Amino acid sequence: MESFDNLNEQALNHLFVGMSNTNDLSMEGGPTILKEGKGIYVWDQEGNKYLDGISGMYFRNIGYGREQVAKEIYKQLSKVSMNMYSAVTESTIRLSKKLSDLTPGNLTKTFFSSGGSEANETSLKMSQAFHNRQGNKGKYKVISRKGSYHGGTFGTMWLGSHPFLPRDEYQPVPLNVLHAPNPNPYRYEEIGANSEEECGEKAARAIEDLILFHNPDSISAVIGEPVAQPLGGVVPPLNYWPLVKDICEKYDVLLIFDEIITGFGRLGEWFGADLVNVTPDIMSVAKGMTSGYFPLGASIASLKIAKAFDGDKENSFKHMFTYSGHPGGTSAALKNIEILENEKLVFNAKIRGEQLKKGLNELKNKSKIIGDVRGVGLLQGLEFVKDKKSKESFPLEAKLGKKITEGLKKRGVWIKVSDYILPIAPPLIISSSEISDFLLILEETLKEVEKEVLL
Ligand SMILES: Cc1ncc(COP(=O)(O)O)c(C=O)c1O
Structure with missing residues (x-):
């Protein structure tokens, strides 16, 4: 029989419980x-x-309690518990191919990480490195949208602005992050619009204004969630993402979709990109890829981006995480996707x-x-x-x-x-x-x- 004796006390003394404060936790007797x-x-x-x-x-x-997923992880970890320097395992390769098949357009090549923040960090590095490979060394600034969330690391926390995660303790604001408005059809008047459509147009043009004001030669990427969760699942006006995509193409700025929540079926489509009918240059995914059975994230690059890193050592994508493509995670993801498909x-x-x-x-x-x-x-x-x-x-x-x-x-x-x-x-x-x-x-x-x- 399991015993939970003293666990609450141990938690109060020894554990930082995410998104909680110790007063509330103590009043409730622990988490x-x-x-x-x-x-x-x-x-x-x-x-x-x-x-x-x-x-x-x-x-x-x-959902909870899927023994098939747990068994896949067990089977994999009993054989090979982790990849090796420059060597990978079968499930890691199979998942990269599966992601290429599932995602829209020519999203094709994946860099794996251990979660959402790392996936976004990777996507941002990939964007800047891509521009470097094209000879555009000055393109390093990133445009994100207010009221979005892209992660908790020092870099990603400055993207967007989650209203419940103020960052004033973690100064200074990196100079390479610019913030555009997030179009919210319910509050379109706040952006000076008279209709939802105008709201979509104005919010997209605000991105163009930032690009022009800061000089297109300095802008690397725009990052956004196709549907933004921190604002309660705001679906932008239909014209918004296609217009943002056109603007990005016009100024040679990459579009990154953060599909860490929206990916793997949550919106009733496999990806938010399918819903808004726009394929990004890079897509970040995590969460629903394994349904939380193992920590795993990924940045999926389009063919154009992937090709830029082909060639010799000089040209490669210089980036790594120890646990990139962990076979426990990739086995879990393959089984998770199979379940999503079969059911x-x-x-x-x-x-x-x-x-x-x-x-x-x-x-x-x-x-x-x-x-x-x-x-x-x-x-x-x-x-x-x-x-x-x-x-x-x-x-x-x-x-x-x-x-x-x-x-x-x-x-x-x-x-x-x-x-x-x-x-x-x-x-x-x-x-x-x-x-x-x-x-x-x-x-x-x-x-x-x-x-x-x-x-
Ligand atoms: C849209 C989005 N992006 C990125 C992240 C960061 O992911 P993680 O917490 O796995 O680092 C989250 C986490 O909630 C998220 O909702």
Whole structure:
């Protein structure tokens, strides 16, 4: 019998628990300790069962408890536990070919890493090195969008601007990062637009303005999530990404899609690139590639980029991570992708997403505080407002996020809600009745919280 004696105390004394503070953790007696998972549910050490409404952290696409994946990892690690300097294993090669087949356009050659931040770091280095190979040594600046998130490393944290991860302790801002607006159809007037279409146009032109202001000869790449999670799954206006792609091509700037959340079926398409109908020059992926069964990330380069690194030592892509292409991770990814394919989970994400969207829109009509329902597939979100007309957000003192998080938790749903965004991203295996159950719990929770905050 497992014993959880003193584990909470040990955690409080010895463990930094990500995205938590010690006061809250102490009040709760320590972090929730997960004991078991099956399907879309997870149980904690006290036997409480939760529907995992955010797939761990947007990665558990095939759900919990898949023994086939664990067995593949075991089989691989029992034979060869890791690649060697300049030597690789079969699953690592097979996964690179599989990624080339699955991704759109001519995305073709992969550099593996251990997670999302490393994948984005790799994609950025690859962009700059590509320009160098073309003889353009001055192209080093990167344009990202406000309100996006691309990682926690010193380099990637400055891309985008996650509202809940302020970076003021980690100065100075690198001079090579420029920030453009993130088009949000719900708040198009904030960018001076009169329609969604104009919002897409203006946000894309803001990228062009930055390129021109800083001189195209200094710009290496634009990086963005096709659908941005930190803002609750904002789907940009349809004209936005095609226009950004045209602008990038015009000024010889590479387009990097951060598909770390959006990849592997979450949007009801294999990749966000399929949804927005634009193929980037480089795609960063991680999370759903293994559904969290093993840490793995990847940067997938288009043929044009890959070719630039062909040739002798001088021309090669000079970059490495010790655990690049870990065979445990690549075996897990191959099995994970097989499951996604065999169980048609990408299609499930699409139809369950439609069901969810319909239910959320019905909730919005009944609620005084849901300003917007957004997202697609199984990456959706609600934005809360104090007043639907003015779209004013609740003040922090209302503690709206905490109240909704606790209300959901006591009813058996695990979602961390911020003060104005409720993200919804369950595993792609979720069934129709489970979506209905979730919607009922959400409705009950919001009714209770609404009464409190609108007093
Ligand atoms: C869009 C996006 N990019 C990058 C990252 C960083 O990935 P990791 O935490 O695996 O380094 C995340 C993590 O949440 C993410 O959501």
